[in-house]
Amino acid sequence: MIECDVAIVGAGPAGCSAARECTRRGLKAVILEKKRIPRHKACSGILVPDSIRTLSEHFGDMAQDVFASPSHVHAMRMHFPSGNAGDIPIQGLMIWRDRLDAWLCKSSQAVVLDETKMLSFKEGIDGVDLLCIKSNGELLEVHSRILIAADGGASRTVKQIDPSLTAKLTWYVALQETYACECHLEPGLFHFFAFPGISLYPSAYVKDGLLVMEVVAQPKDKATSAMARFKEHLWRRIGIQQACLIRRLGCRVTYAAPKGLFCFGSERILVSGEASGLLNFFGEGISSALASGRIAGSVSFESIRQGVSPGRLYRQEIETEKRKTVSTFNYKTLLFQEGNAFNFKKGLQVLNWRERVRLSKNLLKWFLAVKG
Known part of the structure; x- marks a missing residue:
């Protein structure tokens, strides 16, 4: 005892x-x-x-x-289906x-x-x-x-x-895969792909020379299928060579808020x-x-x-x-209020008005798609 x-x-x-x-x-x-x-x-x-x-x-x-x-x-670099991208400052470790x-x-x-x-x-x-x-x-x-x-x-x-x-x-499945490989994904950034057709939250980044990829699958989807879609989208864009899977991890995720x-x-x-x-x-x-x-x-x-x-x-x-x-689940608060983990307000402020409108539209379209 x-x-x-x-x-x-x-x-x-x-x-x-x-x-x-x-x-x-x-x-x-x-x-x-x-x-x-x-x-x-x-x-x-x-x-x-x-x-x-x-x-x-x-x-x-x-x-x-x-x-x-x-x-x-x-920063978190958000990639959109339109081909546009925008950087949201993080200043993280x-x-x-x-x-x-x-x-x-x-x-x-x-x-x-x-x-x-x-x-x-x-x-x-x-x-x-x-x-x-x-x-x-x-x-x-x-x-x-x-x-x-x-x-x-x-x-x-x-x-x-x-x-x-x-x-x-509502429970989702998060899947993370880590690869030893050569690629052209820019380090020092958290690359987030606002592509609901791939997964809720497809992301990729470089740590210690390793490529880390993550997806979060909907209840009716399979995490392995979502990862396959993400790899098909990403790998040809970043020049993957000699990829070797180092580690695969997963967990169940829910959003209570x-x-x-x-x-x-x-x-x-x-x-x-x-x-x-x-x-x-x-x-x-x-x-x-x-x-x-x-x-x-x-x-x-x-x-x-x-x-x-x-x-x-x-x-x-x-x-x-x-x-x-x-x-954070409120679009207006997320974009215009200080103190969030990702500084969307600062990210928008450094853009000219055309870029600001374009990024806001892309964000809103993705936000509504994810929230269903």
């Missing part, structure tokens, strides 16, 4: 951010991660300015081996998720139990009891005063807390990151994961200090992040 103040399921940015806030305030935090750390994730690895700021304030300087080359992503998460685990100063899967949990008046299993088959019991669920979009915790909500969500299908937990269970529904329109989730994890950790400390359940306070404190996520 392990006893702790806060048990955290998931060793991604949300879980580690929560753990860091807990340990910083003197709480005993235990992170439970079903995979062995480090592990790859189907994630672009782009850190937008909000993420960079939170990491700097909360964790300090990142280890150099976390960064990919090139380490800076200057490019990292590898396996290395980032390993560094976050270490920097959190929490107890990290990787290769440990939560099987079930039971919420009580004074805490939450968890039953876990290690990779060797050994069962492990954990008792915590608070449970923070940061176990990703297909959260087992959320499914148990609110099964009816999970059933209402348009229908308001968020789940932030119960009285003693706090749900953060993508598990809660905090995933913006472009599928960038690290910034909200770090922010919501930090809030969950802070609320955990305050609730223990005051001797009250954390659920109500967490739902109040998380409201700003919730509104920020919802706003």
Whole structure:
């Protein structure tokens, strides 16, 4: 039996951010991660300015081996079926998720139990009891005063807390393929292809000389078919030579914000990151994961200090992040409001009026097609 103040399921940015806030305030935090750390994730690895700021304030300087080359992503270049393209400033950093998460685990100063899967949990008046299993088959019991669920979009915790909500969500499949090859795709940019006929979110970029391609498939489509369409479109345009598949990763994705299908937990269970529904329109989730994890950790400390359940306070404190996520699904807010992960307003401002109108029309056409 392990006893702790806060048990955290998931060793991604949300879980580690929560753990860091807990340990910083003197709480005993235990992170439970079903995979062995480090592990790859189907994630672009782009850190937008909000993420960079939170990491700097909360964790300090990142280890150099976390960064990919090139380490800076200057813009998202949007390619349209019309043949036009436009750059949306990001001013972000490019990292590898396996290395980032390993560094976050270490920097959190929490107890990290990787290769440990939560099987079930039971919420009580004074805490939450968890039953876990290690990779060797050994069962492990954990008792915590608070449970923070940061176990990703297909959260087992959320499914148990609110099964009816999970059933209402529309699920997509994200597929990422990494190739060793020679190509002419410009590095230092996140290339986004606004081609709904290919996939919801086809994207490609270069990391450490490798070509990374991603698609998100509709429920009635196959991710492998979407990737085949994307490769047919892209490869002949960027002069692919001697392509060798290095890695293929996938995951299930859902967008809770348009229908308001968020789940932030119960009285003693706090749900953060993508598990809660905090995933913006472009599928960038690290910034909200770090922010919501930090809030969950802070609320955990305050609730223990005051001797009250954390659920109500967490739902109040998380409201700003919730509104920020919802706003990205609004076309006007996305284009004209500052503070989004991708600075569309600045991207439009540097164009002349003809280019501005053309880009806005292309964006609107794609936006409406994606929203259905």
